[in-house]
Amino acid sequence: MNHAEEEDTLESEAPVGPPTPGPTPEELAEEWRDKYLRTLAELDNYRKRSDREREAARRYALEGLMRDLLPLLDGLEAALGAQGDLASIQDGIRLVLQTSLRVLTDRGLEAIPAVGQMFDPRIHEAAGVAIDAKLAPGTIIREDRPGYRLHDRILRPSAVHIVVAPQPKEENGGVEPREAAPPGDDVEE
Numbered sequence: 001m002n003h004a005e006e007e008d009t010l011e012s013e014a015p016v017g018p019p020t021p022g023p024t025p026e027e028l029a030e031e032w033r034d035k036y037l038r039t040l041a042e043l044d045n046y047r048k049r050s051d052r053e054r055e056a057a058r059r060y061a062l063e064g065l066m067r068d069l070l071p072l073l074d075g076l077e078a079a080l081g082a083q084g085d086l087a088s089i090q091d092g093i094r095l096v097l098q099t100s101l102r103v104l105t106d107r108g109l110e111a112i113p114a115v116g117q118m119f120d121p122r123i124h125e126a127a128g129v130a131i132d133a134k135l136a137p138g139t140i141i142r143e144d145r146p147g148y149r150l151h152d153r154i155l156r157p158s159a160v161h162i163v164v165a166p167q168p169k170e171e172n173g174g175v176e177p178r179e180a181a182p183p184g185d186d187v188e189e
Contacts, residue, residue: 065103065107068103068106068107069100069103071099072096072099072100072103075092075095075096075099076096078092079092079093079096107150108150108151109148109149109150109155110148110149110150111146111147111148112124112146112147112148112149112154112157112158114140114143114146114147114158114160115140115141115142115143115160116139116140117139117140118136118138118139118140119138119139119140119160119162122154122157123147123149123154123157123158124140124147124157124158124159124160124162125147125157125158125159125160126160126161126162127144127145127159127160127161128142128144128161128162129161129162129163129164130142130161130162130163130164131163131164131165131166132163133165133166135163136163137162137163137164137165138162138163139162139163140158140160140161140162140163141161141162141163142160142161143158143159143160143161144159144160144161145158145159146158147159
């Protein structure tokens with residue numbers, strides 16, 4: 001095949017007639033409108049499904065904890081119906097308390113250390129003061145109510161009594177700090 005024959009062959013393979021027109025602007029607009037409406041519908045369905053899943057997660061978030069607490073209810077009911085001496089009832093209550101602490105610590109609850117520690121207002125709440133020249137001021141000497149944290153969040157601060165330094169009477173207006181009363185001694189003077 002020579003050069004002239006190749007050109008004739010290429011020309012004969014070329015499409016004959018006017019080029020086919022593309023979609024009209026109205027057709028393109030309708031196509032994009034349809035895609036837009038489908039995308040909106042998919043987004044709305046996704047939002048509704050997410051809302052349902054979030055509600056179910058919120059509603060049943062405590063299911064595992066509740067299931068773990070059921071043996072505690074059983075133990076308390078058994079303690080209420082127990083016939084026997086005080087020591088056996090106390091043993092039952094102690095067992096329920098230990099089980100409660102185990103369930104809660106397994107889920108991240110942690111007791112806040114107090115007695116012997118230095119007072120920290122972020123995790124301790126001062127319930128009283130006492131004078132003790134042997135201990136450094138700010139040392140916690142008694143805990144009235146334990147404090148707890150869940151992971152890194154304080155659920156309840158420890159209610160504690162702290163040591164204060166003895167002061168001469170003239171420095172504090174002639175009033176000595178009152179010694180902390182033992183828990184349950186709410187006697188007014």
